[in-house]
Amino acid sequence: MIQETPNLNYIEKLSGGDLTFQEKLIGIIKTEFPEEKEIYLNNIESRNFKEASEIVHKLKHKISILGLEKSYEVAANFENSLLENRAEGKADFENILKSITNFLATL
Secondary structure, three states, rough: OOOOOOHHHHHHHHHHHHHHHHHHHHHHHHHHHHHHHHHHHHHOOOHHHHHHHHHHHHHHHHHHHOOOHHHHHHHHHHHHHHHHOOOOHHEEEEEHHHHHHHHOOOO
């Protein structure tokens, strides 16, 4: 299991100190992440692996933005697994989603 903690370091660096930009980007993530997570979970439950891989692809970018470099690799591998009609890496990926969910709740 990967031990990484989501953070705002990349967002802070990207914004160059512009707090309005930071808040806007965080707001977008806080809106989109739960929706995409729900779509992912529905697709996995229905074994729609191709559709799930498309959502994992979107979530992968949020994982990166939240400073989770190792988790990004896990997500990329899981996305490829899904494209091969396999769910290898599902538990690790879903742990990443839980970590992000918990982190976003603190913002």
